[in-house]
Amino acid sequence: MLLNGIITGLIMGGILSLPVLGVAVIYGITGIPNFAIGVIGVLGGFVTWYFLSFNMGVAIVIGIAVCFIIGYIIQRILLTPISERGGDSTLFFIITVSVGFVFEGIIRAIFPRPNISLELPRIGTINLAGVTVEGFKIFALLFALGTLVVIRLLEEHTEIGKSWQATSQNLKLAKLIGINTNRVFSIASGIGCALACVGAIFWGSLYNLQVSTGWDLGFMGFIIAVVGGIGNIWGGIISALIMGMVMSFSGYLLGGEWQSVILYFIVILVLIIAPKGILGSERSL
Amino acid sequence: MKDHYEKIGTILALLLPLLFVFRGGYLQEVTGYVYLFLIQGYVAWFLFFKSGQPFFGYSVTMAVGAYGTIVLTEIFGWPILASMFISSVFAPVVGIILFLSTIRARGFYVSMASFLLAILFPKLINALQDITGGRSGLYFSGVTAFIGYKTLYILIIFLTAAVAAFFLWIMGTKTGKILTLISENDRLTQAVGINTLKYKIIAYSIAGFISGLGGAFYVNYTGFISSIDIEVFTTLYIFFIPLIGGSKVFYGPVLGALFVILMPELLVPVERYFRIFFGLIFIVVIVMLPEGLAPNIQKLFRKIHLKKT
Numbered sequence: 001m002l003l004n005g006i007i008t009g010l011i012m013g014g015i016l017s018l019p020v021l022g023v024a025v026i027y028g029i030t031g032i033p034n035f036a037i038g039v040i041g042v043l044g045g046f047v048t049w050y051f052l053s054f055n056m057g058v059a060i061v062i063g064i065a066v067c068f069i070i071g072y073i074i075q076r077i078l079l080t081p082i083s084e085r086g087g088d089s090t091l092f093f094i095i096t097v098s099v100g101f102v103f104e105g106i107i108r109a110i111f112p113r114p115n116i117s118l119e120l121p122r123i124g125t126i127n128l129a130g131v132t133v134e135g136f137k138i139f140a141l142l143f144a145l146g147t148l149v150v151i152r153l154l155e156e157h158t159e160i161g162k163s164w165q166a167t168s169q170n171l172k173l174a175k176l177i178g179i180n181t182n183r184v185f186s187i188a189s190g191i192g193c194a195l196a197c198v199g200a201i202f203w204g205s206l207y208n209l210q211v212s213t214g215w216d217l218g219f220m221g222f223i224i225a226v227v228g229g230i231g232n233i234w235g236g237i238i239s240a241l242i243m244g245m246v247m248s249f250s251g252y253l254l255g256g257e258w259q260s261v262i263l264y265f266i267v268i269l270v271l272i273i274a275p276k277g278i279l280g281s282e283r284s285l
Numbered sequence: 286m287k288d289h290y291e292k293i294g295t296i297l298a299l300l301l302p303l304l305f306v307f308r309g310g311y312l313q314e315v316t317g318y319v320y321l322f323l324i325q326g327y328v329a330w331f332l333f334f335k336s337g338q339p340f341f342g343y344s345v346t347m348a349v350g351a352y353g354t355i356v357l358t359e360i361f362g363w364p365i366l367a368s369m370f371i372s373s374v375f376a377p378v379v380g381i382i383l384f385l386s387t388i389r390a391r392g393f394y395v396s397m398a399s400f401l402l403a404i405l406f407p408k409l410i411n412a413l414q415d416i417t418g419g420r421s422g423l424y425f426s427g428v429t430a431f432i433g434y435k436t437l438y439i440l441i442i443f444l445t446a447a448v449a450a451f452f453l454w455i456m457g458t459k460t461g462k463i464l465t466l467i468s469e470n471d472r473l474t475q476a477v478g479i480n481t482l483k484y485k486i487i488a489y490s491i492a493g494f495i496s497g498l499g500g501a502f503y504v505n506y507t508g509f510i511s512s513i514d515i516e517v518f519t520t521l522y523i524f525f526i527p528l529i530g531g532s533k534v535f536y537g538p539v540l541g542a543l544f545v546i547l548m549p550e551l552l553v554p555v556e557r558y559f560r561i562f563f564g565l566i567f568i569v570v571i572v573m574l575p576e577g578l579a580p581n582i583q584k585l586f587r588k589i590h591l592k593k594t
Contacts, residue, residue, distance in 0.1 A: 033393075082572065089393040090339070091571070093400075094528065097521060098567035105560030219404060219517075226397065257412040257419075264405035268398055272386045275394045 013244020014141035018199030019221030026192035038218025041196025071193030229277030326526030337468025350500025377493020422511025531577025
């Protein structure tokens with residue numbers, strides 16, 4: 001049971017780490033807590049589902065592209081202008097929740113089905129120390145960890161990554177040396193929403209994808225990022241894996257209804273004991 | 286003096302729906318809901334906007350009042366009024382414990398802790414479904430079995446007017462002025478030797494009690510409560526009431542409650558697109574009218590008046 005719990009928890013944490021990564025990228029670079037990314041990600045999941053019968057690869061690319069574009073545009077026309085006028089975290093919280101309402105409405109209007117299941121090809125099963133695990137779940141976990149590595153490499157070794165770092169460390173200086181900070185913010189927001197979309201696609205393939213899943217992914221993504229130290233990518237991943245295991249074991253021991261109760265309770269405790277999260281954060285809310 | 290008339294006018298205007306008692310029906314029912322949420326809206330107005338306390342757990346304090354009333358009456362067999370009162374007294378405890386626990390943290394972290402509590406609470410209600418009924422909820426005849434629906438409606442109208450008058454009164458007292466000072470500059474208030482902790486606890490106690498009392502009346506009026514009624518969106522709607530209406534003006538929450546509760550009723554013909562309109566309207570109001578509806582309506586009236594003269 002112990003090993004089974006650990007593996008299930010790691011996989012759950014791996015999937016959750018994608019929206020967490022989205023929140024961490026957006027917050028780390030723009031300083032804006034975006035609560036709408038889960039709903040936008042789920043919209044991408046529904047779009048992928050719609051095109052799935054044509055071609056799986058194309059459907060996934062379309063879903064991710066739609067989310068990237070939405071994230072880019074929202075940042076460009078709404079969030080950056082508000083940030084420039086001096087908006088605080090509470091205002092962004094309210095604005096992004098309202099943005100979430102709009103996209104929730106769009107999903108309900110375009111896709112009348114309340115929940116969907118994304119049928120992606122299964123890889124078979126793998127035996128891990130006597131525990132049989134679906135290969136697709138292992139793929140989801142490895143994909144999440146691979147995405148983290150790619151983001152870190154992007155950040156360290158590419159022009160855009162360096163401009164991310166400069167913008168997040170000193171906005172005024174970044175502007176002075178000629179970095180188009182508006183573009184950097186918009187790309188970060190687009191990537192964040194695209195990551196949430198990938199998380200939603202995995203979620204929809206392993207479980208069911210509902211409109212409300214978007215809020216769960218968004219809120220969980222945010223709180224897990226806070227526990228890890230918001231804006232801190234490594235902290236976010238470690239926190240996601242720990243929280244995945246918390247959910248897995250509380251589900252085993254107490255039943256499904258208690259999973260999220262225990263999760264949120266622990267998060268509140270972490271906020272009380274260590275408001276800057278497990279690994280701390282350079283930015284503060 | 287003009288401000289004084291405005292405040293008295295707001296309280297008298299709050300009593301106007303008493304006229305619906307003669308008419309009854311749908312209009313009366315909806316007005317009852319608007320007033321029950323207006324009570325919560327005034328709590329948010331007082332605690333968040335006037336006392337500067339970053340609290341988002343309004344649905345939790347409301348739910349403690351509501352569920353407490355049912356559990357004490359139905360399971361423990363307490364008299365209904367005693368159950369309502371004790372639940373309302375217990376409601377602020379949640380807010381105060383959270384406030385004292387997060388005392389080391391600042392600003393948005395405190396908001397987040399209370400917001401997480403608002404997410405956690407309905408999940409806890411679901412987990413405890415043997416007692417609370419979870420998503421299926423609990424039915425409750427409450428005081429309507431003794432005094433009837435119309436009398437309860439009248440009581441809710443008077444309670445709302447009394448809550449508004451109370452908040453108006455308290456903001457004019459020494460306590461209210463200190464709370465305003467705290468909301469404007471907490472550190473400075475501390476520096477001049479005021480025990481800010483004491484006043485913040487007073488603010489949480491008042492807000493929690495009134496929110497809990499509102500919750501107790503809510504469950505009596507609706508005759509039913511489930512975890513769906515106290516989802517995290519309930520706390521957001523409550524917070525939007527003073528924000529949309531205008532937090533700087535005393536009658537702002539009245540406009541906000543009309544807007545937030547009646548807007549879904551008006552959007553029934555386009556139900557499918559309801560959330561899109563709802564979200565867009567919030568964004569437009571917050572971005573274009575950051576002070577809320579009330580000051581802008583005031584400006585509009587002034588312009589019309591000037592044109593006439």
